[in-house]
Amino acid sequence: DGGITQSPKYLFRKEGQNVTLSCEQNLNHDAMYWYRQDPGQGLRLIYYSQIVNDFQKGDIAEGYSVSREKKESFPLTVTSAQKNPTAFYLCASSSPGSGYTFGSGTRLTVV
Amino acid sequence: DAKTTQPNSMESNEEEPVHLPCNHSTISGTDYIHWYRQLPSQGPEYVIHGLTSNVNNRMASLAIAEDRKSSTLILHRATLRDAAVYYCILMPYSGTYKYIFGTGTRLKVLA
Numbered sequence: 001d002g003g004i005t006q007s008p009k010y011l012f013r014k015e016g017q018n019v020t021l022s023c024e025q026n027l028n029h030d031a032m033y034w035y036r037q038d039p040g041q042g043l044r045l046i047y048y049s050q051i052v053n054d055f056q057k058g059d060i061a062e063g064y065s066v067s068r069e070k071k072e073s074f075p076l077t078v079t080s081a082q083k084n085p086t087a088f089y090l091c092a093s094s095s096p097g098s099g100y101t102f103g104s105g106t107r108l109t110v111v
Numbered sequence: 112d113a114k115t116t117q118p119n120s121m122e123s124n125e126e127e128p129v130h131l132p133c134n135h136s137t138i139s140g141t142d143y144i145h146w147y148r149q150l151p152s153q154g155p156e157y158v159i160h161g162l163t164s165n166v167n168n169r170m171a172s173l174a175i176a177e178d179r180k181s182s183t184l185i186l187h188r189a190t191l192r193d194a195a196v197y198y199c200i201l202m203p204y205s206g207t208y209k210y211i212f213g214t215g216t217r218l219k220v221l222a
Contacts, residue, residue, distance in 0.1 A: 004154075035212070042198075043155075043212040058209070090154050097204050099145050102154030 002027045006091050006103035012111050013078065013085060021076045021106045023091035029098065032074035035090040036060060037105075043090065049074055078108065086110050115199045120217040123189045131184040131216050133199030142201040144175060144182045149196045149215070158184065158197070194220045 004025045013019045025032065031050050035043040045058030049068040063082025068074055074093075078085045091103040116134040123129040135144065143162050147155040159166055159173045161182070166173040172185040186193055198215040 042214040045209065045212075048209065056209075088152075092154070094202075099157050099160060099202065100147065100155070100210075102147075102156065105152070105154050107152075 004091055004093055004101055004103035006089075006106050008106060009104070011106055011108045013108060014111060016080045018077055018079050019108070021078070021089055021091075021108070023074045023076065023103060024072055025074075025093045025101070026072060027093055027095070027098075027101060028071070029093035029095040029101070030071070031094045032068065033092045033094075033100075034058075034064070034066065034074070034076045035092065037088040037090060046076065046089075114211055115201060115213060117197070117199055117213060117216045119214065120219065122219045122221060123186075124221050125191060126188050129186040129189045129193070129218065129220075131186075131197050131199075131218065132181065133183070134181045135199070135201055136180045138179050138201055139203070141203045143204065144173065144179075145200050145202050146171070146173065146184050147198045147200070148193075149198070151195075155198060155212075160202075189218075189220045191220050191222060194218055 007022045033048040034046040037043050044060050046064050047055055047058055047066045049055035052071050055066050055068050065077045086109050089106045092100045094100050143160050145160040146158040148158050149155040159171050161173045174183045196215040196217050198212050200210050
């Protein structure tokens, strides 16, 4: 079945450590996105990519980095510069006329 | 980017219809109206979308105002499994990918 796979489901990060969240899609969608969601809040856009080897900052890109070397993959790195990284992270993809497809999310906790 | 406005929360009794409103007064002629819902600790899932005419599918109905400045998601018989946050967003068929998710409407279904 086509869809988006995010891994891991739960991730624990120590202070000062970089961690990478994986996002893979087999929908052949051009665009991919990373969102952050805090408890009881809506989705805030971190980064998005419309095409391979290109990506744009969203509203809260500071402390995060991404790459888009393959159409299927859009990993997100949470760097030590992100002071409050504990949140639920959602990856999504879309194609013209298709709307969004979301992954099941990664819950990141700083320990 | 065009923005939508939704009530923060709504309640419904089980087995009764639910009408979830969305205002989008700055909608452009090429914007589709999309609805997604997010169950606890999951990524949002697609519910329905439309352009001008009312739409029905197995999950819900979408009623679009004649001037397209508002729309209503209709759940014909609410069940406990419909308790979720419902997001209304505007998506052009192609072009800008920076869609805005607000805080949505949290629907509570009472047994």
